[in-house]
Amino acid sequence: MTSPVQPDDNGFYPEGGLNVASYDLRAELDRKLFDDPLPFYRDWALETGGPVLELGCGTGRIAGDIARQGIAVEGLDLSAAMLAQARRNYPDVTWHQADMCDFDLGRSFALVIIPFRGLQEVTTASGQRAALSRAFAHLKPGGRLVFDLIDPDLRYCLPEGDAEIVQLPLFPMPAGMGATDSRLRITAMERTNTPLTQQFCEHWRFEEIAPDGTVRHREDNWHSMRWVHRAEMALMLELCGFISISEYSGFRQEPPRYAANQVWVAQRPA
Structure with a gap:
């Protein structure tokens, strides 16, 4: 039996590891046990008409689903291992390896999404605000940012x-x-x-x-x-320039509720 990988070895998604290989299996289980985010993000992509940028795209499940609707979509992730699987699963989608806190694709999108609590993978407040600023910079005037978080219990x-x-x-x-x-x-x-x-x-x-x-x-x-508190996230969004900020506790736009999901929709001014 092999020795355990230590906490600082290769991050959470090491190349060639069981974690990455099993990610889609776990995500499919989550869809059955908890709120399914795919229809929510698909509907936003259909409403805006694209193009769409997904930050923290992982193995590409949501971007791939949006692409199947005939909407232009690109994905960005820091993990080479996750992106390798995304490219195998959805070879016709454009994928970028980059840090969501520090990237410039040189173009803008009608919709930027950060599903599956991806913003919480950024482990500092300054980093999270930087990621929101980069999302803002990549939105067209009037474009929307949509993302979800865990509301901490x-x-x-x-x-x-x-x-x-x-x-x-x-x-x-x-x-x-x-x-x-x-x-x-x-x-x-x-x-x-x-x-x-x-x-x-x-x-x-x-x-x-x-x-x-x-x-x-x-x-x-x-x-x-x-973890991020609701008031903290609302302030971050305002400081980054977003307007028309809406918050929910689920993917069916339920009213905010403590210790449920945080689902956010924010707009770049037109």
Whole structure:
């Protein structure tokens, strides 16, 4: 059995790792268990007519879905491993490897989206504001920014963190990642919190399991994110120049509610 990867090795999405290979499987499970964001972002793309820029596009699931509607869309992500999968899945979409806090594509879009809590992958307040500023700079006059976040439940943001372990249902092994008779076990391990900076770090474990239950291979990754309060996010958007700022607690535009999703729609002035 291999040794666990340490927290600072290759980030959360290491090249050739089980995390990236299984990302779409986990995302599909999330769609069944929680609010499905795909129709929401697809509808916004259809309403604006494109072109659309997705920041933090990952493996390209949402951008690919928008492209299937005949709308021009491009995706941007920092992870080479995630983009490699996006290019395999959707070879006709334009993909960019760049930091959402510091990029310039030299053109503007009718809609910029940051789905799947992608803005929270930026772990500093200054970085999050920089990402919003870059989104603003890439919008056409009157264009919209649409994104979602986790609204923090402060009971789980305390300094002691959360020692609870949650095991997901067994998945089939992703193609080419293990023996044909293996299964993939994914476990959300402990979580540590830093309330001063509103950061948390989740420990995730990925294991190839043999039919007899033994572990053939193990990978450990650490996922760092930053939570944002509603009032803080509204202020960030205003400081970046956005107007007509609307906030919801779900993808059906439910009214804001504590400890639910944060779903934001903001506009660049015409």
